[in-house]
Amino acid sequence: xxxxxxxxxxxxxxINYLNTGLLPFWISRTVDNQYGGFLTHFDQFGNDSGEDEKxxxxxxxxxxxxxxxxxxxxxxxxxxxxxxxxxxxxxDKMWDHEYGGFYWMVNRKGEVTIDEKIIYGHSFAIYSxxxxxxxxxxxxxxxxxxxxxxxxxxxxxxxxxxxxxxxxLRNWDLKGxxxxxxxxxxxxxxxxxMEAFTTLYECTGQQVHRRKLLEIIELLTKxxxxxxxxxxxxxxWADWTVAPQIKFDIVWGWxxxxxxGQKASAEDNxxxxxxSEFAWLLMHALDILGLPYDTHREQIIKSYSHSVDYGxxxxxxxxxxxxxxxxxxxxxxxEFWQQAEMLIGMLDAFRYLKDEKYWKAYVNVHRFxxxxxxxxxxxxWWPLMTRQGEPIWKHMSHSWxxxxxxxxxxxxxxxxxxxxxxxxx
Amino acid sequence: xxxxxxxxxxxxxxINYLNTGLLPFWISRTVDNQYGGFLTHFDQFGNDSGEDEKxxxxxxxxxxxxxxxxxxxxxxxxxxxxxxxxxxxxxDKMWDHEYGGFYWMVNRKGEVTIDEKIIYGHSFAIYSxxxxxxxxxxxxxxxxxxxxxxxxxxxxxxxxxxxxxxxxLRNWDLKGxxxxxxxxxxxxxxxxxMEAFTTLYECTGQQVHRRKLLEIIELLTKxxxxxxxxxxxxxxWADWTVAPQIKFDIVWGWxxxxxxGQKASAEDNxxxxxxSEFAWLLMHALDILGLPYDTHREQIIKSYSHSVDYGxxxxxxxxxxxxxxxxxxxxxxxEFWQQAEMLIGMLDAFRYLKDEKYWKAYVNVHRFxxxxxxxxxxxxWWPLMTRQGEPIWKHMSHSWxxxxxxxxxxxxxxxxxxxxxxxxx
Numbered sequence: 001x002x003x004x005x006x007x008x009x010x011x012x013x014x015i016n017y018l019n020t021g022l023l024p025f026w027i028s029r030t031v032d033n034q035y036g037g038f039l040t041h042f043d044q045f046g047n048d049s050g051e052d053e054k055x056x057x058x059x060x061x062x063x064x065x066x067x068x069x070x071x072x073x074x075x076x077x078x079x080x081x082x083x084x085x086x087x088x089x090x091x092d093k094m095w096d097h098e099y100g101g102f103y104w105m106v107n108r109k110g111e112v113t114i115d116e117k118i119i120y121g122h123s124f125a126i127y128s129x130x131x132x133x134x135x136x137x138x139x140x141x142x143x144x145x146x147x148x149x150x151x152x153x154x155x156x157x158x159x160x161x162x163x164x165x166x167x168x169l170r171n172w173d174l175k176g177x178x179x180x181x182x183x184x185x186x187x188x189x190x191x192x193x194m195e196a197f198t199t200l201y202e203c204t205g206q207q208v209h210r211r212k213l214l215e216i217i218e219l220l221t222k223x224x225x226x227x228x229x230x231x232x233x234x235x236x237w238a239d240w241t242v243a244p245q246i247k248f249d250i251v252w253g254w255x256x257x258x259x260x261g262q263k264a265s266a267e268d269n270x271x272x273x274x275x276s277e278f279a280w281l282l283m284h285a286l287d288i289l290g291l292p293y294d295t296h297r298e299q300i301i302k303s304y305s306h307s308v309d310y311g312x313x314x315x316x317x318x319x320x321x322x323x324x325x326x327x328x329x330x331x332x333x334x335e336f337w338q339q340a341e342m343l344i345g346m347l348d349a350f351r352y353l354k355d356e357k358y359w360k361a362y363v364n365v366h367r368f369x370x371x372x373x374x375x376x377x378x379x380x381w382w383p384l385m386t387r388q389g390e391p392i393w394k395h396m397s398h399s400w401x402x403x404x405x406x407x408x409x410x411x412x413x414x415x416x417x418x419x420x421x422x423x424x425x
Numbered sequence: 426x427x428x429x430x431x432x433x434x435x436x437x438x439x440i441n442y443l444n445t446g447l448l449p450f451w452i453s454r455t456v457d458n459q460y461g462g463f464l465t466h467f468d469q470f471g472n473d474s475g476e477d478e479k480x481x482x483x484x485x486x487x488x489x490x491x492x493x494x495x496x497x498x499x500x501x502x503x504x505x506x507x508x509x510x511x512x513x514x515x516x517d518k519m520w521d522h523e524y525g526g527f528y529w530m531v532n533r534k535g536e537v538t539i540d541e542k543i544i545y546g547h548s549f550a551i552y553s554x555x556x557x558x559x560x561x562x563x564x565x566x567x568x569x570x571x572x573x574x575x576x577x578x579x580x581x582x583x584x585x586x587x588x589x590x591x592x593x594l595r596n597w598d599l600k601g602x603x604x605x606x607x608x609x610x611x612x613x614x615x616x617x618x619m620e621a622f623t624t625l626y627e628c629t630g631q632q633v634h635r636r637k638l639l640e641i642i643e644l645l646t647k648x649x650x651x652x653x654x655x656x657x658x659x660x661x662w663a664d665w666t667v668a669p670q671i672k673f674d675i676v677w678g679w680x681x682x683x684x685x686g687q688k689a690s691a692e693d694n695x696x697x698x699x700x701s702e703f704a705w706l707l708m709h710a711l712d713i714l715g716l717p718y719d720t721h722r723e724q725i726i727k728s729y730s731h732s733v734d735y736g737x738x739x740x741x742x743x744x745x746x747x748x749x750x751x752x753x754x755x756x757x758x759x760e761f762w763q764q765a766e767m768l769i770g771m772l773d774a775f776r777y778l779k780d781e782k783y784w785k786a787y788v789n790v791h792r793f794x795x796x797x798x799x800x801x802x803x804x805x806w807w808p809l810m811t812r813q814g815e816p817i818w819k820h821m822s823h824s825w826x827x828x829x830x831x832x833x834x835x836x837x838x839x840x841x842x843x844x845x846x847x848x849x850x
Binding site for chain 1: 574575578579580582583584585586587588589597598599632633636637640641643644
């Protein structure tokens with residue numbers, strides 16, 4: 001049962017952890033004073049593990065993390081300085097002055113190692129640079145976010161079937177088919193473009209950013225989400241028919257595939273954490289657009305209820321990795337980012353739908369995170385655990401696991417717990 | 426019956442007329458040496474009729490006319506100078522340095538009178554500026570054509586349903602619904618974007634221009650053309666359902682509407698000249714793309730055969746204005762531009778499909794043009810005639826009737842007659 005006392009206690013647990021555990025982990029070690037930007041590879045002991053790479057998503061997500069935590073009132077100014085340090089590196093070292101856009105990967109010195117233009121990474125560039133301007137007032141963030149938006153509209157949009165192509169060469173020529181990814185459209189990129197366009201519109205107030213945000217919401221809710229279950233379908237062909245889920249040459253996570261690069265259930269696979277993240281990002285987009293949640297009530301209910309009805313481990317705590325649209329769980333391990341997104345999602349679900357099952361799920365996942373997923377000795381989260389909560393992977397950070405999910409989850413859970421406490425729940 | 430002798434005779438009749446009648450009409454009077462750009466309003470005597478306006482379409486179409494005629498070998502260099510003179514005015518006086526794009530209307534001095542951004546006009550900006558660089562090598566044409574292309578991709582594309590919105594305020598905010606036109610998509614704009622992207626791609630060879638050209642061909646052939654008759658449908662809602670044909674606040678022709686701004690047959694109306702123009706522009710796009718006509722054989726046959734089976738006046742000569750998709754003729758008058766487009770279309774139809782009916786239609790319309798539509802005393806065409814061939818309107822030129830249709834028709838008919846003469850027909 002929900003009680004104000006529990007909500008206050010959980011909120012204060014988060015605030016204390018943010019200020020004494022999670023943010024200090026990053027403040028104390030991520031700034032690269034030698035080459036600029038951020039170090040983003042740390043081993044299980046929190047030591048720099050030495051990988052000579054700086055990825056667009058780790059650098060831009062870091063900028064988002066420090067900007068948004070600063071905007072929410074944390075860090076006493078230090079996080080804004082870190083965000084500026086990150087933006088300097090993004091613009092000075094990762095921006096392609098010839099063709100426009102950000103390179104996908106550079107080394108520590110800032111020398112380009114993968115010069116391709118990947119939309120997933122550019123969604124985070126827009127998101128982080130817009131958030132940076134909102135947090136600090138530095139107009140460079142807005143300027144480059146708009147440049148990226150314009151490039152996407154020019155090169156990535158499919159003006160026949162709608163939506164965005166996602167994988168490009170340096171000169172923005174579309175890549176080939178199959179693992180090159182040039183013939184597919186994904187939930188992942190489109191969901192993060194919704195997230196990015198939301199913050200871009202919050203930053204600029206421009207009609208064109210509002211319009212393209214509304215259009216991508218239509219794409220997500222009418223073409224990308226499962227027509228019956230309202231759950232996310234990972235991959236599509238150009239015409240929005242479902243494509244078997246394959247591994248791309250360019251990756252941004254450690255999704256597990258069989259040796260032929262397909263998922264075991266390549267055409268019936270959905271992620272609980274993604275569905276929860278999608279629904280709260282949609283609610284946030286509606287807030288920024290000034291539209292009522294009820295405009296998408298059915299979609300929001302389907303996404304949240306699938307996550308909570310099938311994804312929550314009531315025995316060991318936390319949320320599973322993925323399963324079928326109808327509900328069968330395929331992968332019962334516990335990965336960091338799904339926990340993070342489930343927390344915000346369950347609070348938004350409870351806040352909007354007033355159903356106690358979402359509160360119960362929030363408390364479940366909150367306890368799993370604080371009791372098992374956080375490596376309290378250091379302050380960061382384990383990346384992947386067994387169902388029972390034993391670490392499988394042990395690095396604290398990598399190009400694909402920076403602080404965007406967990407810091408955002410903590411900051412936004414506090415925001416939402418306060419909203420709930422201020423409501424008549 | 427087709428014969429080489431007739432083809433040679435008709436070709437030479439055109440070449441002689443171009444060199445001694447049509448081009449001299451323009452060379453002798455259109456250049457505005459006082460304010461730059463072109464004078465485009467001439468009365469039935471060929472005198473400047475004094476309207477104090479320079480429209481984006483008349484200025485840009487003039488640039489196309491002089492560039493393309495120069496590229497085809499006419500004018501001895503004079504036409505290239507005229508094209509440069511027009512490009513100077515477009516860039517210096519009609520380009521919006523704050524928001525980008527070309528204003529819709531300025532006065533003779535170049536002061537802005539309508540600052541809106543209209544996609545139809547921008548399609549001609551792309552078309553003419555690309556042709557200008559192809560004809561002269563001056564890189565400014567390509568530079569501004571690409572700028573306009575980029576603005577269209579950013580502001581005009583509907584990333585959900587595909588295609589382009591068409592009516593914008595100066596700052597590229599989409600205009601409202603109804604007569605403002607912000608809730609509709611039209612055959613007219615999309616067909617001219619195909620025409621524009623074809624020449625842009627010819628000029629740049631860039632993959633992104635090729636891709637968007639292929640996409641707009643898909644839009645035209647799968648959503649805009651009538652699914653059964655293959656004929657053009659003038660207006661659509663966002664989702665490509667047919668919208669009743671209404672008159673917009675911003676116009677670029679003298680289509681006749683009833684007093685409530687609707688066509689008498691607002692939902693069953695197609696233009697023979699437009700259908701013929703569409704089919705030859707599609708064949709030209711396929712040529713530039715390096716694709717065989719057979720990729721769209723059925724569409725091409727439908728468009729041409731509807732024009733020839735229902736649109737040709739075998740009694741008085743020439744092509745009617747418009748009628749139903751099933752074939753009923755609604756308007757039997759003879760307007761200048763439909764004759765012009767029918768000529769090129771019928772030659773391409775004959776060249777590709779080898780059916781004598783197209784040759785017969787070509788000769789019919791050719792004779793109507795040379796015997797009735799051309800005002801031989803001056804060299805230009807009458808704008809609108811009775812079915813029998815008596816002038817109704819008598820101006821020689823206006824913002825909506827410049828020389829793009831007739832000069833192009835003459836130049837391209839010579840090109841196609843030569844192709845036919847070189848073939849084994």
